[in-house]
Amino acid sequence: MKKMFDALRGVFIFLFVLVVCLEIGSCSYIRFVNNNIPLPTYSMVNAESSFWVDNNPYFGVWHDPNSSYMHNKQCATVYYKANSHGMRDPERSLKSAKPRVAVLGDSFIEGYIVEDGKRLTDLAEKHYGLEFLNFGTSGGHGPLNEWLQYKHMVKYFDHDAIVIGILPSNDFTDSMKKKVYMESDRYRRPYLEGTYPNYKVLYSQEEMPIRNRSDLLKSFDHTLREWSYTYRILRYLDSFDLKNMDFRARWQSKADNKEKVCSMYYDFTPEMWDMMRYCLEQIVKEADGKPILLFVIPRYTDFLRYDGKEAPAAKLLREFCSDNNIDFVDLMDPMYKYTKTQEDYYLLCDPHWNAYGNEVAFELLQPSIEKLVEKINK
Structure with missing residues (x-):
């Protein structure tokens, strides 16, 4: 013994x-x-908590008021804080005597895995001294959600102009029944049924879902990341593929074969475009004459398909904006020409913009934002 x-x-x-x-x-x-790997924070993490919750009966996923969340990813740990309206923003009032800009969009606008102060809207607010109200959110938030969000939430905040960020990568499909039902096991999401312009707004679930998720394994995984340097490195390495003795981000490695790359700048259908333009038309109606700037966001896979000519999606959106007196910017060409390594715009462990991507986007959008600011300051 x-x-x-x-x-x-x-x-x-x-x-x-x-x-x-x-x-x-x-x-x-x-x-x-390797400073790209975040340090442990020595905190307990409950994976049952979430910053993105199904709490709005009209547009679906939003943030609980005054909630906070530690977003734990392989290449970053970012703390989120929502204000009393559920916006990932400083506290905002419904009324304002000064000009303000409402910004609509999905996770790219929200600033997914980007620290406060480094997001596109933060940079604009600091530069112009005006409030740029960030209504962006993750969770399948596309043009349909943005229209319903504007109608039932955004329009009650005093604002003088609107900025809309369009991400072709998923905004063309987020309003479709098939896409919603494929991804909505967690969320109650709206979708369109019918043909242009006679659509009905329906929902993937009749009632608001009850929050009863339990994921102890995920909680253990996230907590271990916050207590172990070694586990941090292992999780970081899991974000990469080894190709030709070179580590490449997994999302980038999957896009290496250009012939297989899907880009919704090119691969959308007429049905998808009809749904997108219908939703944008509804936002224009609700905006009631307010000046609007619409810009288009490319993903890394979109750059792989780009041939130097205006893509079909950008052409349709530009023509739509021209017909509706909307300022338009497609970031594809200027971001493509800004650097030869477009992958630098995106996080190592996720194909969303990093702080640098937000910074470049703001720099390229600045002339158009200045025109918008001049209009509302007159």
């Missing part, structure tokens, strides 16, 4: 020393070699 105890003690001591050495080595690597 004593021999078994001594053997177990020896194994325990060996494992303990191994773990300590791994942690010391991993800590040194993160601190002095």
Whole structure:
């Protein structure tokens, strides 16, 4: 019995020393070699909590008022805080004596995995000294959701102009019944049924869902990330593929074969365009003459398909904006020409803009935003 105890003690001591050495080595690597890996925060994480909740009966996913959330990803840990209206913004009042801009869009506008102060709307607010109200959110938030959100929420905030960010990658499909039912097991989402212009707004679930999610394994995974340098490195490496002795972001590696890349700048259908323009038409009606700036957001896969000519989706959106007196910017060409390494705009572990992507987008949009600001300051 004593021999078994001594053997177990020896194994325990060996494992303990191994773990300590791994942690010391991993800590040194993160601190002095690879600063892309976030440091542990030594906090407990409950994966049952979420910043994106199904709490609005009209447009679906939003944020609980005054909620906070630690978004734990392989390449970043970002803290989110919602104000009393559920916006990921400083506190906002419904009324304002000063000009303000309402900004609509999905996770790119919200600033998914981007720290406060570095998002597109934060940069604009700081530069112009005006409030840019950020109504962006993740969770399948497309043009239909934005129209319903504008109708039932945004229009009650005093604002003098509107900025809309369109992401062809999923905005062409977010209003479709098939797409909604494929992805709406967690959320109650609206979709359109019918043909242009005779659509009906329906929902994937009749009643608002009850929040009863439980994910202990995910909680354990996230908590371990916050306590272990070694586990942080392992999760970070999981974001990459090894190709030709070179680590490439997994989302980028999947797009390497250009012939297989899907880009909704090119691959949308007439039905998808009809739904998008219908939703945009409704926003224009609700806006009641307010000046609007619409800009188009390219993903990395869109750059792989770009041939230097205006893409079909950009052409239709430009013509729509021209017909409706809307300022228009397609970021595809200027962002393509801004750098030869377009992948630098995106997070290592996720194909959303990083802080640099937001910074470049703001720089390229600045002339158009200035025109908008001049209109509302007259």
